[in-house]
Amino acid sequence: MKIRKEDILQYMRKSSYKPLDLTELISHFKVSKKYRKVFEDLLEDLRLAGDVVKIKDGRFGVPERMNLVVGKVKMNRKGFAFIIPLKEGEEDLYIHANNLSGAMHEDIAIARIEKRPKKRKSEGRVVQILKRSHKRLVGIFEDKKDHGWVLPEGRDLFQDIYIPLDEKSGAKNGQLVLAEITKYPVPNRNPEGRIAKILGFPQDRFIETKVAIEKYEIPQKFSENANRESLNCSHPDKKEIAKRVDLQSLPTVTIDGEKARDFDDAVSIEKTEKGNYKLWVHIADVAHYVREESPLDSDAFLRGTSIYFPDLCIPMLPERLSNDICSLKPNEPRLTLTVLMEFNRDGERIGYELFESVISSNERMTYEDTKKILVDSDKKLIGRYSYLLDSFMNMVELCLLLKEKRDKRGSLDFDLPEPEFIIDATGDITNILKSERNIAHKIIEEFMIAANETVASHLFLNHIPSLYRVHEKPDSEKIKEFNEFIKDLGYDLKGIGKIVPKALQGLIRKVKGTPVEHLISSLLLRSMKHAFYSKDNIGHFGLASKMYTHFTSPIRRYPDLMVHRILKKILNHGRLTKSAESGFEEKLHNIATHSSVRERVAENAEREIIEIKKIEFLYDKKDSIFSGIISGVTAYGIFVEISDLFVDGMVRVSSLKDDYYFFIEEKHCLKGRHNKKVYRLGDRVKVKVTEIDLKRREINLEFAK
Structure with a gap:
């Protein structure tokens, strides 16, 4: 009998269940010797996820029946902490500094509930640390001659690391260093460590990016084998081109940002005699070069995604591939996977084909130049690209049809402007501009969504194991909290008991163009769940899409590369063999989980650098006056989002000298x-x-x- 995690949890949640050890559980579930390791792995997965706890005598149970909470430690600079439960809906648990038992910020820990005050949060004590969040920390080195201290970077890390004399590694006072923890804290003793790397002084060029790379453990160098393999990759020869659909004579363009160097998508379009639209979306055939389980593949999987800092790109693949061999450069033959879709005049897809191809892009267009042609009627650019004008006009027409169709089903489009940094040669920001999406961005967005949906539906409806980009419905409690928040701004969500994308779409439209658009849209985004990768297709709430995947960026995202491999096997062999299907099923869950984690790491690192750059930009702007909007109100101060910079500062209540101010919580x-x-x-x-x-x-x- 196949035992599932749900079976174990269901048994342990019974009122008659008493904690059992491993041997007793194996006996109860009648686990044979052959499946003992599988059963042990299931229990370990449940333990690490916080669904099951293992107490000191080796017995297992569910935390809610053992007066225990499993969660993430969130430290406060005053020394106390909270356990944020892994299970949604459970209340945070207060932990006094004396009851942390050596836990550090963001550790996953088990805590026992010891007090349940009526008007305050429950109080507890950490009894077990499941997973240490930090093995290495970045901080400022403070030299004390016979020893040293590392003062961690970041606003939530408050435990300084003691460095013995023989572990200083030549670090100088005031330098930023990477410290490796050798002994974790115990009551009345700080963590102990060694200097693993000296990064430089805080004023050094590009130091923030160096810090982020070490803090988030982002691999920078490719392995020697991967580099060697990339150098052996070559441009397509006649033999390979002959195997594919040759589209080199088809008018084709790439449309990307001004600074882009890795072009992994190109588009072509024609209008038929019936008034239908034939759209070709060509995606770089990275899978042709990056073979499964090769050194290149191992390095790409480890990274999971390319990371884009304001002053540096850390690519998923070596630049020989990402910026050259695979990049769809103009007037050079490139291997691609093409999705050919035909849409009628209502924007409905009425047919499609998927095939391996070779293209030669005519032009490397930028979003800005395309917008100047389509919106600003720039005569010089219109003359330069006159032979593509019909294609551009057809792109606009189809884009608007696809957007309208997506809107009708309730797809969410936040359309939030983002800051664009102007950086000089020393890495300093000289200006921050408001970067907004124009018609060219929307064309590419709609065409890529259409291609991703087409590939997803093809794989799903043909029962082919694959990866999907999924997005769950938001948590009802978070939406209720969000709704209470926006009521003070004069808005109200209808039907929050059973929220649907259309309701949220209606709110986004209402606030568009108002002073609170950015505030409400940002809060709504935070109230929704993160999209992630999964081998199971559960749909995409934000796009109101039943089937969605990531197929269009294999140069910079590992899941796209995996989808390409699956698709190529289908195209070349008709369908997957039983052994290949079994192999993919085994891999897909791990790839989905790992890729989702790497995506979050990249997002957090990118966001942190952007916030630091904004603050640094304001550093020499003391006494400057800015326009802003109140984004939060607390008893101790008022948060103000500075317009166009999208950075929050605080006006402390103590600075309000004209009166005594009191906080009305329910009115914010x-x-x-x-x-x-x-x-x-x-x-x-x-x-x-x-x-x-x-x-x-x-x-x-x-x-x-």
Whole structure:
């Protein structure tokens, strides 16, 4: 009998269940010797996920029946912490500094509930640490002659690391270093470590990026074997071209950002005599060069994705491939996988083909130049690209049809502007511009979504094991909290008991163009779940799509590369053999999990650098006045998002000298006791920068007079 995790949990949740050890559980479930290792692995997965706990005498049970909570440690700079339960819906648990039992920030720990006060959070004690979050930390080295200390970077790491004299490795006072923890903290003793790497001084060029790379353990160098393999890759020869559909004479363009160097998608379009649209989406055939279980494949899997910092790109593949062999450069033959789709005049897909191809892109277009042709009617550019004008106009027509069709089903489109950094040769930001999506961005977005959906539906409906890009419905409690929040801004979500994409889409449309658009859209994004990769197709809530995958960026995303491999096997062999299908099934879960984790690491690293760069940009802007909008109100201060920079600073209550202000929690506002002045969410304000704390990454503001 096949035993599932659900079977184990169901048994342990019974009121009659008493904690059993491994031998007793094996006996109960009648596990044969052959499947003992599989059963042990299931138990270990459940333990690491926090669904099951193993107590000191080796017995297993579910935490909720043992007065235990499993969660992530969130430290406070005052020394105490909270356990944030892994299970949604459970209450945070307060942990006094004396009851941490050596736990550090972001460790996964088991805590026992010891007090349940009526008007405060429950209190507890850490009894077991399941997983250490930090093996290495980046911080400032403080030299004390016979020893040293590393003061960790980041606002949530407050335990300094003791460095013995013989583990300083030549670090100088004030340098940023990478410390490796050799002994974790115990009560009344700090963690101990050694200097593993010296990064430089805080004022050095590009130091923030170096810190992020070490902090998030991002691999920078490719293995020697992977580099050697990439150098052996060559441009397509006549023999390979002859095996494929030759589309080199088809008018084709890439449309990317000004700074892009890896072009993994190109498009072609024609209008038929019936008024239908034939759209070709060509994607670089990376799988032709990166073979399964090769050194290149191992390095790409480890990275999972390319990472883009304002001053540096860390590619998933060596530049020989990402920027040359696989990149769809103009007027050079390139191997591709093509999705040919035909749409009628209502934007409905009425047919498609998938095949291996070879293309030669006519032009490397940028979003800005394409927009100048289509929107600004730039005469010089229109003359330069006159032979492509019909294609561009057809692209606009089809883009609008596809967008309208997507809107009708409830697809969410936040359309949030992002900051674009202007960086000089020393790595300093000279300006921050507001980067907005134009019609060219929307054309590529719609065409890539259409291709991804076509590939996903082809694989799913043909019962072929694959990877999907999935997005679950938002948690109802989070949507309720979000709704309470926006009511103070004059908005209300209908039908929050059973939320559907159309309801959220309606709100996004209502706030579009208003001063609170960015605030509400950002809060809504935070209230929704993260999209992730899965071998099971559960649909994509945000896109209101029943079947969706990532196929269009194999140069920079590992899941896309995996989907290509599966598709190529189908195209070349008709369908997967039983052995190949079994092999894919085994791999897909691990690839999906690993790729989702690597994506989050990349996002966190990129976001952190962007926030640091914004704060650094403001560092020499002390006493400058900016426009902003109140994005949060607390008893101790008012958060203000500085317009166009999209960075929050705080106006502390102590700086409000004109009156005594009290906090009205249910109204999310501060109100003056005598002058009755109110500061509330969404108010437009003028603020002055008074202080920048680079270490804590805090911006202090005052209201400008």
